[in-house]
Amino acid sequence: MRQSARGQVDPFIVMDVMAAAARAEAAGRDIIHMEVGQPGTPAPAGARKALASALEQPLGYTVALGLPELRQGIADLYRRWYGVDLDPARVVVTSGSSGAFILAFSALFDSGDRVAMGYPGYPSYRQILRAMSLEPVGIETRPEDRYQPRPEALPDAEGLILASPGNPSGTVLRPDEMRALTQAATAKGMAVISDEIYHGLSYGDRCHSALEITDEVFVVNSFSKYFSMTGWRVGWMIVPETHLRTVERLAQNLFICPPHASQVAALAALDCEEEAQANLAVYRENRRLMLEGLPKAGFTRIAPPEGAFYIYADVSEFTDNALEFATEILDHAGVAVTPGLDFDPDRGARTLRFSYARATADIAEGLRRLTEFMASR
């Protein structure tokens, strides 16, 4: 039976690490998980309670753009978080940020179009683009630019994906950097998609939305990270008014609607910022431990992790095969970490990503093991 060329996307290398970690656990070993990109906490209690009470309702299809009260609640968030006055009509509730990217790419780009993004970056950008017959164009970023692209480095392309805080880097674009990038991109005729999925998870200044700078941008966010709702598959996208009808028709046909139960939970989650802030306090402490412990263990070349729950480390002094190195760390230290290859097809062979999204006790134990392992090397 035929197979498409577009379907031949790259495998996730982290999956090999996760499978090896699962095998080790099945064999009775205790593994500390610094490879996973999701909170260990459940959805906020208020969100779960709201869903429990709604379970007597039919929960059939909602309209394609999502429950009106949820769209209003998200618009209100933009006023609270950024001081931006946002028409709820421009809020599209999506099946996770993944669903938002599929909608944005469909609405903006045709087969063969080029879409640029900083390397290292979230691997699924590249793979979703390929699956849609679009061409990902990597912009090699520099540690001295905090792994964010410079405006003068933008290639010729139809689109640009910005990510702040970045994954795997955790680095944040300042407002002036965001402005310079969006202006340079617009001048080159590029459509800008700003991935803001880690907003709310920052440890210095608050994160700035591209919407504070321009309305001519697709902004993607989600309930997955700050609101700790990864498996619920509910995210959102802010769309320029000019593209609303297009996105609505695409959403009707490609998704029908985001999961209704998850929308009910998400609506209530908007009122659970206290619990989200408590989770953030845990990440903050974890990050403090990591920034203290990783250099002591020998991982000194790290990007300033201003947001999200990741630390990206250059390990070129130890290896030029990060997958092998990650396997060694798993085997000898019992700590699962992510080799950088998923994020940067070239230089990722000499980098690791450490996630600190789990419980603080796990982070402390993981650091102890990493220190011991590196000392014995």
Place this chain on the structure above:
Amino acid sequence: MRQSARGQVDPFIVMDVMAAAARAEAAGRDIIHMEVGQPGTPAPAGARKALASALEQPLGYTVALGLPELRQGIADLYRRWYGVDLDPARVVVTSGSSGAFILAFSALFDSGDRVAMGYPGYPSYRQILRAMSLEPVGIETRPEDRYQPRPEALPDAEGLILASPGNPSGTVLRPDEMRALTQAATAKGMAVISDEIYHGLSYGDRCHSALEITDEVFVVNSFSKYFSMTGWRVGWMIVPETHLRTVERLAQNLFICPPHASQVAALAALDCEEEAQANLAVYRENRRLMLEGLPKAGFTRIAPPEGAFYIYADVSEFTDNALEFATEILDHAGVAVTPGLDFDPDRGARTLRFSYARATADIAEGLRRLTEFMASR
């Protein structure tokens, strides 16, 4: 800001009817809904109960192909329903049947490829294909073939979508027809996708799966209809072993995973066939009323509605503008029905789809109003 050509998919014409019905209701009118393609019943009680008990768990990402026990449960269903022994490794849990189509089309077809389907048919086939830079090729079907394509009518194309029971027709492919179609398609090098989302909802013989005939097929199904879980966005797809790795990588990147909470509910729904059968008994009675009442009202040219919860009527003796006719029915009779244009871009101007998925009392009242309206015309 740029817009893509692929993003310019057709609007749903039924949305105009639904909006008009909503306006009428907001103005205080009582409207009978025969336009909507979803059950009025909630998810099975057992499914909702299982989710309520699971809400204390984190419900983070599952693996991309879905919870292993759910995949096993779906494989078991194939033994129960069809006597097919299915390796659960071939079961892919998806974000509704919509997610299954996106995965199937990505795995099978490249930009510019042609995918054939019978007209009338589910409108989103065409629109998803267009959004993915694929070309939908309609096969005009005949009432005397129960609106299903004939093997000798297959065009040159890379793919074929079969739908049994069909939407809007409700007609069912017999095993010999299914065999002839899949064989003819395979002989022409077409990949076959069999949409079996209405299986379980049949009123004569049981529905036959394409999997009873060949393993060289993508079979799409969902918890939406028979299990009454439309808004939960959880479906599945059976994939040939040769395509599993491709589909898994695509699912990891395009969706991460189907909604976890919905998977928990769906797993429990598999044990709720008694409730599903009770819903089916309601549809059966509704169908009986419709088959009796619609011809009496004047709608005599109807496809034999052997499955699903739709009746497709040729109304060319009354109109060549089905949208206007549907509007007239809504305005004068207070019954919302679907004009055929969404299902058949050409001949749909002279057809209507009636859905009988709602409560029996509504169906009886709807028929009373339709009869009165047609008599007064």
